[in-house]
Amino acid sequence: MYKDLKQFVSQFADLGQAEWEAVMPLIETRELRKNDYFVREGEVARYISFTQSGYLRVFYNHDGDEITRDISPLHTFVTALPSFVSQTPSYEIIQAITDCELFVIYHDNLEFLYDSYSNWQRVGRRVMEEMFVQTQSRIYAFITxxxxxxxxxxxxxxxxxxxxxxxxxxxxxxxxxxxxxxxxxxxxxxxx
Amino acid sequence: MYKDLKQFVSQFADLGQAEWEAVMPLIETRELRKNDYFVREGEVARYISFTQSGYLRVFYNHDGDEITRDISPLHTFVTALPSFVSQTPSYEIIQAITDCELFVIYHDNLEFLYDSYSNWQRVGRRVMEEMFVQTQSRIYAFITxxxxxxxxxxxxxxxxxxxxxxxxxxxxxxxxxxxxxxxxxxxxxxxx
DNA sequence: GACTTTTTTTAACATTTGGTAAAAAATGAA
DNA sequence: TTCATTTTTTACCAAATGTTAAAAAAAGTC
The missing domain is CATH 1.10.10 (Arc Repressor Mutant, subunit A)
Structure with a gap:
């Protein structure tokens, strides 16, 4: 159980037994059918998700067009980040492109985890650093x-x-x- | 002293006396003249900088052209992040556009700070989250x-x-x- | 299977941006 | 200042991508 999640997280920090036992009870499994919404427009993104199987799409509406910000590769974290970090209504929409199995953690539980376990805070920081670097390469690609x-x-x-x-x-x-x-x-x- | 730095950081966490006393000895002041390099190509970005005054430019060479990734607004953190987080040689170059006064912290000292003070780790995470969100808006602008x-x-x-x-x-x-x-x-x- | 709806492709033309080259303007150095 | 160098602007043509419209193909529904 959580094999892929553990593998993904272990890139960023060596977590002990205690850290894993702390997170287990906070993880919920959530299944989405194709076309189901994970986050609707105007709704607060209350949880972050780890994609166990399936594909999610993060997009927003712009002049009647849908602009895709991200198509989640398997086994990564996905959320409407601007909404999630500030717990304000989301302009980003997240929808299942295929049937999905997700592991989700509520925002408040994650904050609790961060504050209780310095190592989890570290994972959060490292994940964001990597996401930032990846996003920079995407801009690089757009320009060059x-x-x-x-x-x-x-x-x-x-x-x-x-x-x-x-x-x-x-x-x-x-x-x-x-x-x-x-x-x-x-x-x-x-x-x- | 460090007024702007303190103000910037306080957006992300409420730091106590202890946290500030821990960081003070780790901060060095560094002055650059216009056109001086902060990070050269192929060099490891050993420190992160907070821009007290002046403008830095982060760029890389591409087919003989220089692609500007970022022009640092005042009072933010700047480093060649891909190099800094992995401590590997940098393809990004950072150069002073004007005379600059910087506050710098070495990578290892920052890691030490992160590991010693959960609140600083939190600042690191929050800063990266904001940078990610900003970068996403930049992609949004490129597309739309x-x-x-x-x-x-x-x-x-x-x-x-x-x-x-x-x-x-x-x-x-x-x-x-x-x-x-x-x-x-x-x-x-x-x-x- | 037949029908409806959605997605993908094709086409013609318009717009934006790039590439090359050179002139003009600004900056830096002696 | 004067000269050399760098930066910015201008112009012309080429290439990439958008816009509009419609046809073709695929997917979903009864």
């Missing part, structure tokens, strides 16, 4: 690479996502329209 | 707004930067060439 290269990189890094996630979501994650993605896929198909 | 809007927003948010920072750096921060920025500034000048 055309959409076609960003698309190919995504295919390399997350090949399995394309079997589960509608192309329009991938397009908006790449920062282009689905028409542009379609055109781009055709040209990739022909000249490699 | 054309360069002209991003430029206007930057003028609104950091009006004083334009008096100190060469336009070419601002251009690459906005993700465009300096020629495009120049063209864009002209059209803004005419039709508001």
């Amino acid at each position: 690479q055309p959409a076609e290269v960003r698309y190919k990189e995504m295919m390399k890094q997350f090949p399995d996502i394309f079997q589960h996630v509608p192309l329009q979501y991938i397009a908006s994650y790449l920062g282009i329209t689905s028409q542009s993605l379609s055109r781009l896929r055709r040209s990739v198909q022909f000249d490699g | 707004q054309p360069a002209e809007v991003r430029y206007k927003e930057m003028m609104k948010q950091f009006p004083d930067i334009f008096q100190h920072v060469p336009l070419q750096y601002i251009a690459s921060y906005l993700g465009i060439t300096s020629q495009s920025l120049s063209r864009l500034r002209r059209s803004v000048q005419f039709d508001g």
Whole structure:
């Protein structure tokens, strides 16, 4: 149980028995069906989730379009962070793209955990550091690479996502329209 | 002394006398002249800095071009984070755009501080959370707004930067060439 | 299976931004 | 100041991506 979660967290800190026993009772399992919402617009993101199976999409509405901020790879933490950290209504929406099994922890329980176990606070800090660095690379990609290269990189890094996630979501994650993605896929198909 | 630093940090946690007395001996003052390097390419970022005065630029080389990742607003933390967190050689370069007065803390001292004072660990986590959220808004801007809007927003948010920072750096921060920025500034000048 | 709805693709044209080159302006150094 | 260097601007053309509209394909529903 929690094998993937333990493995993920152990990248960031060596947690002892005590730390794991403290977190266990705070974790709840939550199952979502495809298209179910994890966070709705205007709702406070009360928990953070670790994706045990399935795919979540974090997006927001902009002039009638949905902009995908993130498509959660398996076995990572996901939440509407601006809402979660400040416990204010969320503009980000989180929805299940496929059936999902999630491990969730409530905000207040996580804060309690952070304050009680310095090592968990450390995990929180390290996770955020890594997320920040990853996000910076994404900006780097936006500035230095055309959409076609960003698309190919995504295919390399997350090949399995394309079997589960509608192309329009991938397009908006790449920062282009689905028409542009379609055109781009055709040209990739022909000249490699 | 450390008035701005204290104010900045107090956004994230209420620190007591003990926490401040612990950090004081770890802080060093460092002065940079315009164009001095804070972190060179290939060098490990051994410290994080709080900008007391002046402007730093974080950038990296890409195909002979310099891509600006960040222009530090006053009174924030700056470091080459990918290098700093892993203590590996940095691809990011940090250079003083103007004369600067910095407060710096060595990586190992910061880790010591984090491990000794749960509240400092909390500050570290909260700072990273905020930086992540800010970076997300930047991606949002790249996806939803054309360069002209991003430029206007930057003028609104950091009006004083334009008096100190060469336009070419601002251009690459906005993700465009300096020629495009120049063209864009002209059209803004005419039709508001 | 037949029908409806959603997603993806295609096409033509418009807009934004990049690339190259060179001039103009600003800055720095002797 | 004068000269050299760097930065900013201008112009023209090319490339990438958006917009609009519609067709084709796929998925969902009864």
